[in-house]
Amino acid sequence: MLIIPCPWCGARDESEFAYGGEADIVRPPAEVSDAAWAEYLYVRDNPRGKNRELWFHRDGCFQWFVLERDTATNECLSAHRIDPPGEEG
Amino acid sequence: MTFRSRFSAFALARNALTGHRNWQAQWRSPEPKAAYDAIVIGGGGHGLATAYYLAKNHGLSNVAVLEKGWLGGGNTGRNTTIIRSNYFFPESTRFYDLALRLYENLAHELNYNIMFSPRGVLTLAFTRHDIEFQRRWVNAIQMTGVDSEWLTPAQIGRCVPAMAIEGGRFPVRGGFLQKRGGIARHDAVAWAYARAADALGVDIIQNCEVTGIASKSGRVTGVETSRGAIRAKKVAIAVAGHSSRLAELAGFRLPLESVTLQAFVSEPIKPVLDLVIMAGHVHVYLSQSDKGELVIGGGTDAYPSFTQRGSYPSVEQTVAAMLTLFPSFSALKMMRQWGGIVDISPDRSAIIDRTPIDNLYINCGWGTGGFKAIPAGGWATAHLMATGEHHALSAPFGLGRFARGILIDEGAAAGVAH
Numbered sequence: 001m002l003i004i005p006c007p008w009c010g011a012r013d014e015s016e017f018a019y020g021g022e023a024d025i026v027r028p029p030a031e032v033s034d035a036a037w038a039e040y041l042y043v044r045d046n047p048r049g050k051n052r053e054l055w056f057h058r059d060g061c062f063q064w065f066v067l068e069r070d071t072a073t074n075e076c077l078s079a080h081r082i083d084p085p086g087e088e089g
Numbered sequence: 090m091t092f093r094s095r096f097s098a099f100a101l102a103r104n105a106l107t108g109h110r111n112w113q114a115q116w117r118s119p120e121p122k123a124a125y126d127a128i129v130i131g132g133g134g135h136g137l138a139t140a141y142y143l144a145k146n147h148g149l150s151n152v153a154v155l156e157k158g159w160l161g162g163g164n165t166g167r168n169t170t171i172i173r174s175n176y177f178f179p180e181s182t183r184f185y186d187l188a189l190r191l192y193e194n195l196a197h198e199l200n201y202n203i204m205f206s207p208r209g210v211l212t213l214a215f216t217r218h219d220i221e222f223q224r225r226w227v228n229a230i231q232m233t234g235v236d237s238e239w240l241t242p243a244q245i246g247r248c249v250p251a252m253a254i255e256g257g258r259f260p261v262r263g264g265f266l267q268k269r270g271g272i273a274r275h276d277a278v279a280w281a282y283a284r285a286a287d288a289l290g291v292d293i294i295q296n297c298e299v300t301g302i303a304s305k306s307g308r309v310t311g312v313e314t315s316r317g318a319i320r321a322k323k324v325a326i327a328v329a330g331h332s333s334r335l336a337e338l339a340g341f342r343l344p345l346e347s348v349t350l351q352a353f354v355s356e357p358i359k360p361v362l363d364l365v366i367m368a369g370h371v372h373v374y375l376s377q378s379d380k381g382e383l384v385i386g387g388g389t390d391a392y393p394s395f396t397q398r399g400s401y402p403s404v405e406q407t408v409a410a411m412l413t414l415f416p417s418f419s420a421l422k423m424m425r426q427w428g429g430i431v432d433i434s435p436d437r438s439a440i441i442d443r444t445p446i447d448n449l450y451i452n453c454g455w456g457t458g459g460f461k462a463i464p465a466g467g468w469a470t471a472h473l474m475a476t477g478e479h480h481a482l483s484a485p486f487g488l489g490r491f492a493r494g495i496l497i498d499e500g501a502a503a504g505v506a507h
Contacts, residue, residue, distance in 0.1 A: 014402060015402045019391050038491040042491045043343065043344045044345065045333070046333035046393065048334055048395045071395050
C-alpha cells in the first residue's frame with residue numbers, strides 16, 4: 001500500500017488516488033509529423049528509479065499534482081502542487 | 090549438435106533402478122564465447138523459444154541466450170499459465186492460434202512433458218453489454234477459423250457447479266468457451282526450449298547481465314555484459330518489463346509502461362474446477378492446478394513499478410471478485426503471492442520488430458498475456474532475425490503501427506488488460 005502525500009490533503013492511502021501517467025510530457029504544436037505525434041501519445045521513458053508522475057486525488061480534493069516516486073522501491077519522495085498556492089481553480 | 094538422451098518411460102524406469110543418480114544435465118553451462126552469429130537477451134520463454142527456432146527453423150546454431158538471473162525466473166515463472174487464442178481482432182487470433190497449435194504438439198516436438206492441459210477456457214458475461222459484445226466476439230473468433238462457442242447460464246452451471254450463477258453481486262448471464270484452450274506447466278516450457286536449443290548447439294548463459302549494447306555506424310556489433318564483451322552480428326531483446334531499460338542502453342525509447350501483475354496460489358483442495366474461468370467484469374481469472382491449488386490472477390497494479398511485489402488493493406480486489414463467483418472459497422488460505430513486471434503497450438498488443446539500430450530486434454509488449462504466446466513469439470522473432478523480414482503473422486505487430494494509427498486495440502476489445 002502506497003501512502004501518498006497529497007500536497008493539499010496530506011498522507012492518504014493509494015486507493016484514494018488515480019495514476020495519471022508521466023509528468024512533463026509536452027503537447028507538440030498542431031502541425032507535426034505522424035512520428036512526432038505518436039511519440040507524444042505513446043512513447044514513454046518508463047524509468048526504473050526516480051519518476052515524476054501525475055496523480056489525481058479522486059476520493060479527496062479532486063486535484064491533480066506531481067508525485068516524485070522511485071519505481072524500483074515504490075518510495076514516495078515528494079509531492080508538488082501544479083498551481084501556485086492561492087491560484088488554484 | 091550435443092548428444093541428449095531422450096526422456097521416455099523406459100528412461101524413467103532405468104533411472105529409477107539406479108536411484109535417479111544418473112540423469113544427464115538438461116543443458117550445458119558454457120562460458121561465453123568471444124563472438125556469436127546471434128545473441129538473444131533474456132532467458133525467459135520468448136528468448137529461449139527465439140533461440141530454439143533460430144537453430145531449428147533457420148539453421149543458425151552459433152547463438153547465445155544471455156540471462157541476468159536464472160532461466161524462466163521472470164514472467165515465465167510468474168504467470169497463471171493460461172493458454173488461449175480467443176482474441177477479438179483477427180491479427181491477434183491468427184497469431185495466438187499459431188502459438189496454441191505449436192503448444193498442442195510441443196511436448197512431442199521438444200521431448201519434454203510441458204503438461205499442456207487443453208481443459209477449456211470459459212470467459213463469463215455479467216451484464217447486457219458483456220453479452221452483446223461477447224456474442225460478437227465469438228463470431229469474430231469463428232470468422233478467423235478458431236473454435237469458440239456461446240454458453241447459456243444453465244450450461245455454465247452444469248460445467249462449473251461450484252460457481253454461484255445467481256445470487257452474487259453480479260449474476261452470470263452467459264459466457265463463451267474455447268475448448269482448445271487450457272493451461273501448461275510454465276517452468277517446463279522454459280526448460281523444454283532451453284534443453285532443445287542447447288541440443289542444437291545454442292549456448293545458454295545464466296547469471297550474465299547485459300550492461301551495454303555496442304553499435305557502429307548504426308549497426309549492432311555486440312553487447313557488454315557482467316561477464317565481459319561479446320560480439321554478435323545480430324541481437325534480439327526479449328526482456329518483458331525491462332525492455333525500456335535495454336532500449337535505453339541502445340539509445341531509443343519504446344511505447345511501454347512497466348507495471349506489476351500479481352498472482353496467488355491457494356492451499357490444495359480436491360478437484361472442484363476443471364475449466365479455466367475468466368471474469369473480466371469483476372476482474373479475476375482462475376484455474377485449479379494438477380496439485381489441487383487454485384491459481385488466481387486479477388488486474389494489474391494501478392501504477393508503474395519494478396518491485397515484483399504488488400499492491401494490497403489489487404490483492405483485495407482480486408480476492409473479492411473470486412468470492413463473488415465462488416463464495417465457498419472464502420475458507421481457503423492463500424499459500425503464495427508474487428508479482429511480475431509486465432510491459433504494457435498502448436493497445437495492449439505485443440511488439441515484434443526491428444529497432445532504430447540495424448540488426449537489433451525487439452520482442453516485447455506482451456503485457457499480461459505473454460506466456461500463451463511463447464511458441465509463436467519465438468517463432469516469429471526468429472523468422473524476423475534470420476530473414477530480415479516479418480512473417481505475415483507478425484507484420485501487424487510492428488512499432489510502425491503507432492505512427493500509422495493501425496492499432497490492434499485488444500485493450501478496448503476486452504475492457505480489461507490481458
